[in-house]
Amino acid sequence: MSLLNDYITEPKIAYFSMEIGLRDEIPTFSGGLGILAGDTVKSAADLNLPFVPVTLMSKKGYFVQEIDDKGHQTEKPVIWDPSKLMKLAPEKVSVSIEGREVFIQAWIYFVESPRGSVVPVIYLDVDLPENNEKDRILTDHLYGGDNEYRIKQEVILGIGGVRMLKKLGFEIKKYHMNEGHAAFLTLELLHTFKKDIESVWDESHIWDTEAVKDLCVFTTHTPVEAGHDNFTHELYNQVFGDYFPLNVLKTLAGEKSVNMTLLGFNLSNFVNGVAKKHGEVSQNMFPGYEINAITNGVHSFTWTCASFKKIFDKYLPGWANEPEIFVRIGAIPDEEIWGAHSIAKKKLIDYVNSTTGSDMDYDTLTIGFARRATAYKRADLLFTDLKRLEKIGKGKIQIIYAGKAHPKDGIGKELIEKIYSYKEKLKGKIKITFVENYKMDIALDLVSGVDIWLNTPLRPLEASGTSGMKSAHNGVMNFSVLDGWWIEGHIEDFTGWAIGPAAKEVEPDNNMNAIDAEDLYVKLENKIIPKYYDDRKNWIRMMQNAIGKNAYYFNSHRMMRRYVTEAYIR
Numbered sequence: 001m002s003l004l005n006d007y008i009t010e011p012k013i014a015y016f017s018m019e020i021g022l023r024d025e026i027p028t029f030s031g032g033l034g035i036l037a038g039d040t041v042k043s044a045a046d047l048n049l050p051f052v053p054v055t056l057m058s059k060k061g062y063f064v065q066e067i068d069d070k071g072h073q074t075e076k077p078v079i080w081d082p083s084k085l086m087k088l089a090p091e092k093v094s095v096s097i098e099g100r101e102v103f104i105q106a107w108i109y110f111v112e113s114p115r116g117s118v119v120p121v122i123y124l125d126v127d128l129p130e131n132n133e134k135d136r137i138l139t140d141h142l143y144g145g146d147n148e149y150r151i152k153q154e155v156i157l158g159i160g161g162v163r164m165l166k167k168l169g170f171e172i173k174k175y176h177m178n179e180g181h182a183a184f185l186t187l188e189l190l191h192t193f194k195k196d197i198e199s200v201w202d203e204s205h206i207w208d209t210e211a212v213k214d215l216c217v218f219t220t221h222t223p224v225e226a227g228h229d230n231f232t233h234e235l236y237n238q239v240f241g242d243y244f245p246l247n248v249l250k251t252l253a254g255e256k257s258v259n260m261t262l263l264g265f266n267l268s269n270f271v272n273g274v275a276k277k278h279g280e281v282s283q284n285m286f287p288g289y290e291i292n293a294i295t296n297g298v299h300s301f302t303w304t305c306a307s308f309k310k311i312f313d314k315y316l317p318g319w320a321n322e323p324e325i326f327v328r329i330g331a332i333p334d335e336e337i338w339g340a341h342s343i344a345k346k347k348l349i350d351y352v353n354s355t356t357g358s359d360m361d362y363d364t365l366t367i368g369f370a371r372r373a374t375a376y377k378r379a380d381l382l383f384t385d386l387k388r389l390e391k392i393g394k395g396k397i398q399i400i401y402a403g404k405a406h407p408k409d410g411i412g413k414e415l416i417e418k419i420y421s422y423k424e425k426l427k428g429k430i431k432i433t434f435v436e437n438y439k440m441d442i443a444l445d446l447v448s449g450v451d452i453w454l455n456t457p458l459r460p461l462e463a464s465g466t467s468g469m470k471s472a473h474n475g476v477m478n479f480s481v482l483d484g485w486w487i488e489g490h491i492e493d494f495t496g497w498a499i500g501p502a503a504k505e506v507e508p509d510n511n512m513n514a515i516d517a518e519d520l521y522v523k524l525e526n527k528i529i530p531k532y533y534d535d536r537k538n539w540i541r542m543m544q545n546a547i548g549k550n551a552y553y554f555n556s557h558r559m560m561r562r563y564v565t566e567a568y569i570r
């Protein structure tokens with residue numbers, strides 16, 4: 001009797017993602033991509049979709065971040081025990097890596113929706129005694145190791161994942177690749193549909209690309225060239241041997257190298273970016289493909305704090321499964337909105353003060369900035385002119401930061417050190433603190449407990465961004481560069497405030513720092529600070545708009561309904 005007998009009753013949409021962030025206790029995610037995948041899965045469960053996600057075990061997780069008093073980040077492995085949360089399936093499959101047969105097992109985690117449906121998530125794991133030492137570690141580290149480690153992980157995810165689904169008894173009607181990491185699944189599917197050499201008039205027609213395209217959906221997430229996985233042909237030959245002919249692969253994944261995004265594009269009938277602008281940027285990067293846009297969303301129930309859940313339940317019952325009900329936000333009295341916010345703010349400030357030894361207070365306008373520490377997000381933009389910031393903000397603002405830098409991202413690590421140095425420089429003038437080890441529970445406390453959510457990416461590098469959608473669910477307005485989702489969510493002085501010029505396609509240019517910083521200071525001084533302290537009524541009106549206009553739309557239920565109608569059942 002299989003673990004999954006209850007779940008193999010109808011054909012499924014298989015959702016492949018290198019990382020899936022469902023909860024902190026399953027630490028197999030690093031940032032936005034993983035959290036989005038987790039929110040996708042939760043919405044699929046709530047909406048009762050026939051869904052089966054596949055990901056890697058990442059047994060050592062991403063990492064636990066520790067920071068010394070100079071702002072220097074060190075990484076500790078995450079210790080966790082999958083068997084406490086997941087069930088091990090008895091089935092095993094194998095893939096060939098450098099000619100060795102590498103065995104894969106599957107852990108199943110059941111995502112249960114409060115509405116009763118369940119989505120089984122499959123975590124692939126190669127830490128088995130029958131594998132050699134070198135191979136056993138391949139599902140240890142998320143984004144760890146070098147290109148060789150990465151391509152092997154992607155063989156396990158893409159090829160191993162397709163085989164495991166079959167072995168577990170699933171029939172699959174669509175394969176959705178969440179980013180290029182899983183694109184090798186298309187090669188395995190090409191094998192499944194391979195035609196008899198006698199039945200075709202030319203050898204090149206044995207690979208039925210049309211049949212595979214009909215089954216595949218591909219979502220791209222990054223507008224940065226370097227963000228697309230690329231492997232050399234040498235490495236491909238070394239790892240794959242004669243699994244799939246290189247000359248055919250070149251026609252699908254690029255002449256010069258194995259480009260995983262191209263592979264996904266060429267073998268999917270539906271391709272999309274994750275916000276309208278990102279769809280356009282991707283279209284320009286990859287001319288000749290039809291690239292759609294489905295703007296991301298966040299899982300409303302997950303990303304609403306307790307005090308707001310309470311008033312939503314009271315005035316807007318059903319909101320979690322039908323976030324459109326936020327259209328009735330005006331039904332909630334101002335005092336109750338402010339009350340819910342004050343509870344969230346107190347929780348955050350108490351947490352921050354007790355963990356970082358800072359002395360933040362409940363009444364000061366609090367600005368939050370938390371996301372992966374990486375160059376294009378420009379965590380230091382706020383500090384472009386320290387004197388000016390001091391003049392504008394002394395006694396009027398306090399700032400809370402959080403975010404991990406990838407262990408190999410030197411610039412990201414430097415950004416954290418810079419924030420620590422600014423914190424020292426502004427001591428006694430503006431309270432600044434950095435919360436260690438950004439993860440989901442800290443993210444929820446932050447997005448709900450601050451007054452303003454700041455985002456300063458360098459255009460057009462923020463494909464979507466999702467933390468601002470989380471803040472909107474808690475009545476926290478965005479103050480952000482017009483990039484990613486904010487181009488669609490922003491209405492000036494209504495849902496929040498823009499930083500810098502309107503969105504147009506601009507090359508990353510360092511002049512943007514000065515232009516954006518200027519606008520940031522002007523609006524902080526003339527719009528945001530006065531409104532917070534002197535015009536509470538209209539401040540609360542804007543909080544309502546964040547919920548009624550932004551959370552109303554930027555949720556993963558709306559996103560999933562679009563994937564269903566435009567990508568899955570077309």
Ligand SMILES: *Cc1c(COP(=O)(O)O)cnc(C)c1O
Pocket residue numbers: 030031032033035370371372438439440443464465466467468470
């Ligand atoms: C939401 C979230 C992110 C992504 O935030 P962005 O604004 O898209 O950068 C990253 N990490 C954690 C823990 C999150 O909850």
